[in-house]
Amino acid sequence: MSVGTKHADGLSGCLTQPVSMAFTTPPPLGDDQALAIVAPSRPPDATKLQIGRERLAGLGVETRVFPTADPDRDEPASPAARAADIEDAFADPEIGAVMAYTGGDDQIRVLRHLDGDALAASPTRFFGYSDNDNLRLFLWNRGIVSYGLGVHPDLVCDADLHTYTERYLRRALFEESLGRIVPADEWTDDWFDFEAREPREWDDTPGPTMWVGPEGDSAEPVRGRVWGGTFAIVKWHLQTDRYLPAPDRLDGAVLALETSEDVPPPREVGYTLRAMGERGLLERFDGVLVGRPRTNAPPLEWDPDPDEYPAELENVVTRELGRYVPDAVAGFGYDFGHTDPSFPLPLGAVATLDPEEKALRFGPD
The missing domain is CATH 3.50.30.60 (LD-carboxypeptidase A C-terminal domain-like)
Known part of the structure; x- marks a missing residue:
């Protein structure tokens, strides 16, 4: 069984060898930084967005809602506007993490509008999955680690945030790695x-x-x-x-x-x-x-x-x-x-x- 890096010729290195390709794990969310809520797929429901913000506040996280996540929107913003929102959130030094409101079914159309060099120049912890895995795979190509979970449904269902989800969300926001x-x-x-x-x-x-x-x-x-x-x-x-x-x-x-x-x-x-x-x-x-x-x-x-x-x-x-x-x-x-x-x-x-x-x-x- 191979452990570590498998090379193109099918041979494998030992576990002590570094995993191939340089990656950056963006720094944890700072005490003086906010988390940006964006909508790369669909715009939010106002009530669910508010619940999500309140539960993030309970973790000590300040949130800022970016234009694509305006709950007054009836339709998703254009792919170019959604890409611009992501880039603006990554570039803002007052933003230490970016979280997608929810998923959808057409985020792949956003990727052609993204400036990968700009994202790589300001690596920021991104949270999302489902349709947001489009963006996460794009970030992977730029060597940027990103995380699952989003505002809806993960943070807003049930009377309280599930303790299991909260435990690992805290690690993803504030620690270097998830660990075991x-x-x-x-x-x-x-x-x-x-x-x-x-x-x-x-x-x-x-x-x-x-x-x-x-x-x-x-x-x-x-x-x-x-x-x-x-x-x-x-x-x-x-x-x-x-x-x-x-x-x-x-x-x-x-x-x-x-x-x-x-x-x-x-x-x-x-x-x-x-x-x-x-x-x-x-x-x-x-x-x-x-x-x-x-x-x-x-x-x-x-x-x-x-x-x-x-x-x-x-x-x-x-x-x-x-x-x-x-x-x-x-x-x-x-x-x-x-x-x-x-x-x-x-x-x-x-x-x-x-x-x-x-x-x-x-x-x-």
Whole structure:
């Protein structure tokens, strides 16, 4: 089993070697800095935005709402205006973090308007996922670490901010790295009804599982920078082929995937991984992280079984890994992405998957 940096010739370095490619983890939010709320996808609902700001204030975080996140907007700003908002927030020295209000479905149109050099000149901690993984993958290409979680739904559902989400959000805002990730004790697949505001039902979590390829050694961890995010967004980037990194920059990386409220049929996930394998991309990853999948979603074109879907998803992922990267380590059922509660998955950060301890850690580089 390889640990550390996998080189283009398929050989691997030892764990003590530095992970390839220079990355910057933007500095933590300063005491004299505010967090900017932007809307790279959709504009906010005024009530939900206010709840999110109040809960951030409870963490000691001052917030500033940028123009695209004006709740009086009926429609998203133009892609160019959304890009300008992001650049302005990054460039402002009084802003120490930037958080997207929510996701959407067209942020990929914003990327062509972004000045990557300007963002790299003022690296700032960005928070968002789902449609915002478009921007996060763009930042990855510039060597900037970014984080999951957004204002809605993560900070505004339920009567209080979940203690698990709060714990890791605090680390992502104020500390150098997330450190070891402890699985949540409970989770829910229920949607929160903002009109009824009734408590959701929570279930005990079975905890994550790990798979070690047939050519792997279960005693050895893998360590690499995280690339990926929401499955639909990763698939868009593969399809457009405009914002993918050079393939060798993925050598030794850890592929992260979570399936969102789209709940794609497992076979679709398998087909995409197979295409990555035929393209020579899948074999470059030393590890894979799969988020806990949700199955309760808006009307779908198929009817997923909530009890069987996680295992079906795991089966197709491990099948394709076994075909294309049989020495990989894969972890399933982690609390990131479209699941409650969740931790802010840091794209670009160094992740260590230890199959012997079934442990997941982020940082230090």
